[in-house]
Amino acid sequence: MGMLRAxxxxxxxxxxxxxxxxxxxKTVADLAAADLEEVAQKCGLSYKALVALRRVLLAQFSxxxxxxxxxxxxxxxxxxxxxxxxxxxxxLLDAGLYTGEVTEIVGGPGSGKTQVCLCVAANVAHSxxxxxxxxxxxxxxxxxxxxxxxxxxxxxxxxxxxxxQRIQVVRSFDIFQMLDMLQDLRGTIAQQVTNHLTxxxxxxxxxxxxxxxxxxxxxTRILLDVTEGAGTLGSSQRTVYLTKSPxxxxxxxxxxxxxxxxxxxxSPELPGKQT
Amino acid sequence: xxxxxxxxxxxxxxxARLEGRxxxxxxxxxLFADEDSPVHGDIFEFHGPExxxxxxxxxxxxxxxxxxxSEGGLQIEVLFIDTxxxxxxxxxxxxxxxRLSQSSEEAMKLCLAxxxxxxxxxxxxLLLTLHSLEALLCxxxxxxxxxxxxxxxxYWIDRVSGGESVALQESTLQKCSQLLERLVTEYRLLxxxxxxxxMQKGSDSADGPSSSKHPCDGDMxxxxxxxxxxQRVVKHRVIFSRDDEATSSRFSLVSRHLKNKGSQxxxxxxxxxxxxxxxxx
Numbered sequence: 001m002g003m004l005r006a007x008x009x010x011x012x013x014x015x016x017x018x019x020x021x022x023x024x025x026k027t028v029a030d031l032a033a034a035d036l037e038e039v040a041q042k043c044g045l046s047y048k049a050l051v052a053l054r055r056v057l058l059a060q061f062s063x064x065x066x067x068x069x070x071x072x073x074x075x076x077x078x079x080x081x082x083x084x085x086x087x088x089x090x091x092l093l094d095a096g097l098y099t100g101e102v103t104e105i106v107g108g109p110g111s112g113k114t115q116v117c118l119c120v121a122a123n124v125a126h127s128x129x130x131x132x133x134x135x136x137x138x139x140x141x142x143x144x145x146x147x148x149x150x151x152x153x154x155x156x157x158x159x160x161x162x163x164x165q166r167i168q169v170v171r172s173f174d175i176f177q178m179l180d181m182l183q184d185l186r187g188t189i190a191q192q193v194t195n196h197l198t199x200x201x202x203x204x205x206x207x208x209x210x211x212x213x214x215x216x217x218x219x220t221r222i223l224l225d226v227t228e229g230a231g232t233l234g235s236s237q238r239t240v241y242l243t244k245s246p247x248x249x250x251x252x253x254x255x256x257x258x259x260x261x262x263x264x265x266x267s268p269e270l271p272g273k274q275t
Numbered sequence: 276x277x278x279x280x281x282x283x284x285x286x287x288x289x290x291a292r293l294e295g296r297x298x299x300x301x302x303x304x305x306l307f308a309d310e311d312s313p314v315h316g317d318i319f320e321f322h323g324p325e326x327x328x329x330x331x332x333x334x335x336x337x338x339x340x341x342x343x344x345s346e347g348g349l350q351i352e353v354l355f356i357d358t359x360x361x362x363x364x365x366x367x368x369x370x371x372x373x374r375l376s377q378s379s380e381e382a383m384k385l386c387l388a389x390x391x392x393x394x395x396x397x398x399x400x401l402l403l404t405l406h407s408l409e410a411l412l413c414x415x416x417x418x419x420x421x422x423x424x425x426x427x428x429x430y431w432i433d434r435v436s437g438g439e440s441v442a443l444q445e446s447t448l449q450k451c452s453q454l455l456e457r458l459v460t461e462y463r464l465l466x467x468x469x470x471x472x473x474m475q476k477g478s479d480s481a482d483g484p485s486s487s488k489h490p491c492d493g494d495m496x497x498x499x500x501x502x503x504x505x506q507r508v509v510k511h512r513v514i515f516s517r518d519d520e521a522t523s524s525r526f527s528l529v530s531r532h533l534k535n536k537g538s539q540x541x542x543x544x545x546x547x548x549x550x551x552x553x554x555x556x
Binding site for chain 2: 002028029032033058059061062063064065066067068069071072075079098101212213215216217219243244246247250
């Protein structure tokens with residue numbers, strides 16, 4: 001990004017590009033840092049033209065500072081909080097998934113991450129009537145389970161069908177497919193990702209996989225764990241811990257049952273909330 | 276372009292410019308020790324692992340700056356450069372609402388009008404944005420605080436695009452650091468930049484290109500991995516950490532004055548973040 005070439009912006013001719021290259025100015029950054037008076041003298045270009053060129057290029061390639069008040073107005077109309085459909089999970093997430101943020105669900109194998117994702121997808125598609133993009137990278141997504149969750153919410157087959165239509169499933173089994181798909185995404189969305197657990201380097205504690213650099217990305221992280229003392233193997237009781245949140249104190253926990261997700265009583269307040 | 280602007284400045288404009296960039300001493304008394312309290316031209320680095328409250332601290336500092344003097348603020352303008360798209364306007368609004376005596380829409384809008392936000396998606400864009408700041412700084416004399424959250428977002432991307440040459444990997448960030456120092460000194464700003472603890476301390480085979488063991492950092496969880504130009508420019512470093520217990524909401528800060536050869540300049544404090552203000556334990 002940023003190599004100077006003819007036509008990059010109005011007023012940048014091939015001749016100018018060559019003259020600048022003679023002064024070792026090859027990129028936009030070089031031009032921005034250069035002493036324009038000196039360049040104008042040595043190159044025989046007009047100082048005013050160079051200043052104008054610099055201004056246009058900077059306007060094109062730098063980030064324009066937005067005013068906080070304008071941004072707030074815009075966010076008020078475009079931000080939404082999407083309920084997950086699971087009352088206790090909503091409590092942990094402070095009403096649900098916030099658009100413009102990444103929420104991470106961490107858990108060991110069989111802890112219920114995919115079940116939670118399917119339940120959220122069903123809720124958003126049916127109760128909130130919003131579109132869902134479900135990216136499956138490990139083959140855990142089954143349409144029949146999704147249908148089951150929808151059938152628990154409504155008997156009306158037409159409503160079930162229209163909810164299913166709002167859910168778009170993309171299967172990407174390598175990182176390049178994933179990147180391709182993400183680059184084409186547009187619009188305001190709330191992102192929910194799942195992650196596995198791995199052990200710390202000294203073998204003592206469990207921690208989310210994918211390392212430190214990833215750990216900075218999600219704003220909210222919840223941990224799913226099999227409830228202690230739940231009794232028989234194959235029990236569907238899970239404990240959800242809030243381990244990172246920008247709004248709530250961490251350490252909150254709730255219990256959910258992944259076998260009956262979505263069939264529990266609906267929470268009394270409205271499922272979606274506009275801020 | 277800006278030098279023309281400055282030459283044409285009138286006497287009143289000059290006074291407005293100098294007066295606007297006045298005292299930041301009262302910025303956050305709980306956070307900074309007396310001898311370390313921020314003055315113009317200071318560069319602070321907030322360093323720490325994820326979830327330790329660096330961005331949260333920036334919200335509190337921003338709120339303190341943009342609130343009007345009648346509400347206990349400094350009534351100065353702030354430029355927030357966000358490089359990892361983490362800026363949470365709703366959180367900032369919550370913090371402001373708790374500090375305002377009467378939280379009306381008008382009061383909120385007036386406060387937020389003092390905040391400028393720029394999103395950068397690459398280190399090159401960050402560099403060019405810093406170049407284009409001069410016009411903004413000239414025209415807004417009350418803009419005293421510059422925040423970059425965070426400076427290390429592009430570390431891995433730069434390493435990949437720089438290939439094998441360490442100098443090439445670090446060149447953009449090096450230019451950013453030098454430009455930041457120049458802007459901060461010339462326009463008498465205060466800079467807070469956050470960096471993430473990307474490198475593990477202890478036995479780690481991946482060495483950052485410029486990781487050097489400073490003798491004075493041996494006792495802290497700090498591994499230098501950003502370019503030397505940035506290390507030279509930082510005057511104070513505040514290391515954030517938090518108690519390991521899941522139920523604790525206590526955050527710890529250790530602040531070190533780097534340019535002070537004589538005294539140790541170490542300042543430790545514990546904080547509890549609530550919406551009102553940072554209150555020390």
